[in-house]
Amino acid sequence: MLNGKLLFCVGLFLVLLASSCKPDDSEQLDSPYNLVLPAGFPPMSIPADNQLTEVRIELGKMLFFDKALSRDSSVSCGSCHLQSHAFSDVVNISSGIEGRKGMRNSPPLFNLGYHPYFFFDGGVPTLELQVLAPVQDVNEMDHEFPFAVQRLAQNPVYQKMAQIAYNRDFDAFVLTRAIGAYERILVSGNSTYDKYNNGNSSALNESAKRGLALFNSERLSCSGCHSGFNFTDYSFRNNGLYVQYPDSGRMRVTTLPEDRDKFKVPSLRNIALTAPYMHDGSIATLPEVVEHYNNGGAANLNKDPRIKPLMLTSQEKSDLLEFLYSLTDNDFITNPDYAP
Ligand code: HEC
Ligand code: HEC
Incomplete structure (x- = not known):
């Protein structure tokens, strides 16, 4: 009898012990993550x-x-x-x-x-x-x-x-x-340019402001493809790297000849940090990218009509570069939340 009762007590104790583990487990429940988006960014759709x-x-x-x-x-x-x-x-x-x-x-x-x-x-x-x-x-x-x-x-x-x-x-x-x-x-949305765009008019120096105006101008049309808050419209374009490409780009997916040698327009955010450039890393520096656009690129059959000689002065080239340098977001590359 006594033994049975003891057994029951031990059993009860074990059950309680087991269930007392439950609150421990529930401390490890997951919690929603509040993604804070930079000013001016649209909502992000998440599956x-x-x-x-x-x-x-x-x-x-x-x-x-x-x-x-x-x-x-x-x-x-x-x-x-x-x-x-x-x-x-x-x-x-x-x-x-x-x-x-x-x-x-x-x-x-x-x-x-x-x-x-x-x-x-x-x-x-x-x-x-x-x-x-x-x-x-x-x-x-x-x-x-x-x-x-x-x-x-x-x-x-x-x-x-x-x-x-x-x-x-x-x-x-x-x-x-x-x-x-x-x-x-x-x-990433806290570059010097973003600070300027969100109301701090002194965040950009005069050269970068002139560069921004050139970037958005009809004459250069950079913002025709590198458009919107992420500096890309995600379209597929040919920007005249070669007459003949070893990599046919978008055509590999669609098999359509009109898609030959076209590549997804990349974002230009953090562009000073992401050398070398283009889908094959064939352009080593940002000044060389600007030279590429200034020259109007190679005569590819599918080259976009906006890629044409720009006749930029050396002042205009350095203004355009100054603007591109302002797209660097130092908080992004040093954010400890992203690091292992
Ligand atoms: C017709 C659309 C179009 C226009 C206009 C255009 N780009 Fe591009 N840009 C692209 C495409 C497409 C690529 C990628 C090409 C590749 O990977 O082969 C690119 C790549 C770049 C890159 C390299 C990005 C990287 O991560 O490697 C920079 C920098 C750049 N463009 C700046 C400019 C500037 C500055 C202008 C204006 C002078 C401009 N682009 C005009 C379509 C365009
Ligand atoms: C050996 C180098 C290498 C490794 C390892 C690698 N990547 Fe990449 N990643 C690339 C290259 C190159 C591309 C471009 C591929 C293309 O466009 O065909 C790319 C493209 C991407 C893209 C698409 C970006 C865009 O703008 O379209 C994402 C996202 C990505 N990688 C995430 C990952 C993840 C996640 C892993 C690990 C599971 C990974 N990568 C491992 C080299 C690598």
């Missing part, structure tokens, strides 16, 4: 199945910097996308595993939640799907996606965070969603 939360973003950040994603564990997303350079790379073509080289320049990563599609040819429709590409690309991480997921799923920290963030085991859904969540918080 219903991947609303931003603290643990989703934290998990995505850990994955972004985890080399275990690549087949030989030598390369992470962060190897080619460096925060100090607005998440672009400093070489024309980045190295994947075993030093392998692809064919395009690593673009910067910011304000990605506003992009209607990804890659220079627009071949990928969402941030979540984009994650599949570098993991499987032979010249980047060269890892079969299911094997990459399998390896990461063995990490107990990832398993625990997957449960808290997405209420499921770590799988391909969690991997792609979490990285997408982290990428959406990489928002």
